[in-house]
Amino acid sequence: MSTTMQAVVKAHAAPGIELREVPVPTPGPGEVLVRVQSASVCGTDLHIFNWDPWAQGRIHPPLIPGHEFCGAVADVGRGVTTVKEGDLVSAEMHVACGKCLQCRTGQAHICQHVRILGVDADGAFASYALIPESNIWKLSPTIPHDYASLLDPLGNAVHAVLAGDIAAKMVVVTGCGAIGLFSIAVAKACGAARVFALEVNAHRRSVAAAMGADLALDPAVDNVKEQILETTGGTGVDVLLEMSGHPAAMRLGFALLRTGGRASLLGIPSQPVELDFAKDIIFKGATVQGINGRKMFETWFQMEALLATGKLNLEPVITHRLKLSEFTQAMELLRTGEAIKVILKPE
């Protein structure tokens, strides 16, 4: 095994990224070294690349980003018992402290002291990644290889969809980025009655339809409220899955939500949002949930089980497959909105 590896490195507190040759890390006690086979790109990586205000406040270069990946175990540190060399794995990249109230009561996904690999410490855009054993997810051989690098965003979708009843429900998904698109497929696989997708980008609307959306509308053009109310007998949808973080989409989503419905919010608004709490939440008797990360590890078990049924076709979301060394090109594809999900492969 080589002692150095290829890595994408945020080297400086400035826009851009570098491809570097860096030392292969050595697993300490309880750590697992994974040879990365596929890593996929998230909007977060674009923030880091662009060095926007969020990145400036959170990222401490030098950093290897990347928090969506799969690979094979290359080496294990002392005390590791659940995986061995050669096992195919992915990983939950939110490393929880294990000691706060949330961690000790089954809510490690909202740990008060969470550390995210690929954001707060080195991640997976490299030939090898170093992961604590507790965060390793051993892959079932039934999971298609390319899907295995998508478990992080797929898990966001599964977390949101299964955060309440979904079978037999009318559902609207606002925003058809990768997580929104995954949510459509997950909701349909779990018995949703009808899934409406709202998205301004025409290509993404067509992908939404490919993922199983019963109706994909453009809120900038279509009379969304009229069409959805008509389809639901004037009642509105049972479930809002908010995946955009855009104030207008959030308000439209709440307007579509029926009295007594559930709104699961995952898209991150960059600013405070004004909402008519009286009409949209209180009189409506609505339940609103903040959705963050993946439940550890309930969401992972759910994903694996759903993927094993063969009902989740994620292929339409994977728009590009590139080499890791083509990272900058991936950034450009995401920036223009041409790509949805780009999978990178180290050489």
Add this chain to the structure above:
Amino acid sequence: MSTTMQAVVKAHAAPGIELREVPVPTPGPGEVLVRVQSASVCGTDLHIFNWDPWAQGRIHPPLIPGHEFCGAVADVGRGVTTVKEGDLVSAEMHVACGKCLQCRTGQAHICQHVRILGVDADGAFASYALIPESNIWKLSPTIPHDYASLLDPLGNAVHAVLAGDIAAKMVVVTGCGAIGLFSIAVAKACGAARVFALEVNAHRRSVAAAMGADLALDPAVDNVKEQILETTGGTGVDVLLEMSGHPAAMRLGFALLRTGGRASLLGIPSQPVELDFAKDIIFKGATVQGINGRKMFETWFQMEALLATGKLNLEPVITHRLKLSEFTQAMELLRTGEAIKVILKPE
């Protein structure tokens, strides 16, 4: 409209049944008269026919049995506003009192004073049936006609399956009568990971496979426990749907249930059952639910929504279609186990 109609009548406190010409009932205030198009036969009807101990204790002849049906509204009494002549309808045949604790807290399906049409008062094995407006279910035009007479047992299945999480779960169904078979289809449509069906009757096992069971085993022959534990990595199933009421099947079902699992019991044992509560429930931290009837009317909304997705193929369960006048033949088909679900049509 004729003033008399054909009806199947339990005329005397003795085995057997009669075909009679009886007066067409007149809807009083808040009542709906339905022209029956299809009515299906339940095991309860066989108990009434055979005049077994349960029937002797519950039934007061003369009675028109039948509690699974659909038809068209023929007439409405004063004050009825939600349906009109010609509307296609089915009905919830458990008439709740509306005044007990359970009725006033959203649990009308376990009303303390429930009265069942077809058991405690005249039912649907006739050309016309008289139903309180509150119990009428207006049919969506998307529901296939023959399925519409099956909403009562399908609702039992939906109630059981959706009484807890089902998406991404390993499920075992013990007993493949009509409700057990429906449960398989519902669980699969709602994202169950794998559904195992246990049934001694070979024909019913083949129907179980047709309904989507991943594995249909004969507990009298197959090494059920070994196979299911192996498939679940030694853990056992997440959900037990007990549809047989047989003590041995119940005990086997509990033995297959994983620690922390859910057991939803719908099959009615005719005698007290001996169970190892320590091992099967307490140490296991299991949750056991008694499932009775259909939630009013949440289950009905769920059924309608699931049927509208087109994912529920109920056809394999409908083994026979007869004329209402062939009622005695239907009893014989059920007695021998040749039939699963028989649909009767008044002439």
Add this chain to the structure above:
Amino acid sequence: MSTTMQAVVKAHAAPGIELREVPVPTPGPGEVLVRVQSASVCGTDLHIFNWDPWAQGRIHPPLIPGHEFCGAVADVGRGVTTVKEGDLVSAEMHVACGKCLQCRTGQAHICQHVRILGVDADGAFASYALIPESNIWKLSPTIPHDYASLLDPLGNAVHAVLAGDIAAKMVVVTGCGAIGLFSIAVAKACGAARVFALEVNAHRRSVAAAMGADLALDPAVDNVKEQILETTGGTGVDVLLEMSGHPAAMRLGFALLRTGGRASLLGIPSQPVELDFAKDIIFKGATVQGINGRKMFETWFQMEALLATGKLNLEPVITHRLKLSEFTQAMELLRTGEAIKVILKPE
């Protein structure tokens, strides 16, 4: 029995109110005539009195307002079976349609077509009130008489407090009007670990302490965030009961809420509110509930049971007892904030 009665009447589409002698209503089928013994005043009544924009859009004079009361059954219409003359009763004044999705699935408290007695039809500020039997609540003799007229707002509090886990929880109540104050007592009676009350009015803070608040702070003066975070070990509160409808209080309440906590919103903001959804709900994995009315009739059973334990001392909230004819004086006491809850008694 006299054929006319004293009534408070909103006679015209303008500020003010009149005391009039009007005919005693006659109960139709399914209706109950109640001789009012006590009626209490709600902020809604002040809106109607003042003829503010909300009232102008909702109220159709002439109207007898009043939706909090108790009394004795004076007469019953045809078909009434659950109460008889002389029975002590109160009533749920939200009359649900019984036919919408919400009503048919156990959510009648958020009926799509609700009609509120005292708002949309004549209410209880009169010697007699006419109530549908389905909405009558027969009083347990264990409930203190004056408390019996407060079941509507007490029910709001019980609904909010018991909308999630409360035992062993850290709780903050923002806004100490009558419902906020009741919430304090209910939370403490149900095992809340500590209850913090936030309120700018000094008198109400002292009443909050009398209701059992462990700490009553003035957000305009005290360093609320520091004190509450310190008391909760830096974690924040488990439960926010938002009873003010004021944007600043809502934002403060969310800032105090711990990651993974529950926010139950009952206070009605008069305008859209700006909130940092990313920080306050999404990253926090919070659950936010809109609380409207009282669950029919689960909340009523809960109230009765809690009052029967003797643990709810509502006395501190009842600041004034007046004659019904002193209605205008009650309005003045509420307007100045001097009164919290005023009980009126018809002569």
Add this chain to the structure above:
Amino acid sequence: MSTTMQAVVKAHAAPGIELREVPVPTPGPGEVLVRVQSASVCGTDLHIFNWDPWAQGRIHPPLIPGHEFCGAVADVGRGVTTVKEGDLVSAEMHVACGKCLQCRTGQAHICQHVRILGVDADGAFASYALIPESNIWKLSPTIPHDYASLLDPLGNAVHAVLAGDIAAKMVVVTGCGAIGLFSIAVAKACGAARVFALEVNAHRRSVAAAMGADLALDPAVDNVKEQILETTGGTGVDVLLEMSGHPAAMRLGFALLRTGGRASLLGIPSQPVELDFAKDIIFKGATVQGINGRKMFETWFQMEALLATGKLNLEPVITHRLKLSEFTQAMELLRTGEAIKVILKPE
């Protein structure tokens, strides 16, 4: 610090126990050595002492039993960060594997590979006990010292009581051993409407009353069913807390449970139990829960919070305080039923 310590040792596979001087253990990495201040005796310890069939199948001598205790940290192994020498602590003695499905989905209390200190490895009936850091519970200074050794059985009670709604509920507790008695206090502190206690031992019934039971009945003498049905208006209780494990008590408890009620089973029957599942669970639409251990660590947070309110008076349950060297006398007091909870103090 001495290198040897006093310990109660099950030395041989036979009835009886020995007091021995054994080496003080040394904390390895991640381990905490606690100087035991109080340890209390559980029925399990009597099984071990008597060497009954259960003990013969589970216990591997030599073993130091004891799984209820508190003390001060005497030493910590490498890597321990959450406690330091001198800290007052108790501990969860169920050591979960951390790697099975249950452990990875927030159900560590029903870990498939649990190891119990005091049963499967050395426990706390000694001057010192060795505990993994993850299982240590740092005590709030507000918890009375003697109560701190009772957190294990108190936690069983809290787990059972709070496994479903308890506020405003009618509750029956069958069996008034220590956990049953604690359950009474917890249920009352959390707003239970009324708590009925069933127990044949007169002394325990009097303790039940001291713990807050509204009615303590002797099922061998009193007409329990008639009295409880009368008190609940013929409906039955909302919640059954089964703490006896006796078949007759279990059947009586289910007979008292209302339609739609919750049965939480904690008492361990020594044999399979015959129950009328049709009447007692299925038609009743009951929910039955197996309760095992304490939720890690939600139950511990709940306990601490409830104890901090000062509402839990556990004193009546502590019937004896002895020296650790008087262990055999404690066994005799438990055997005769004279003692409920015996607290032992090492010298």
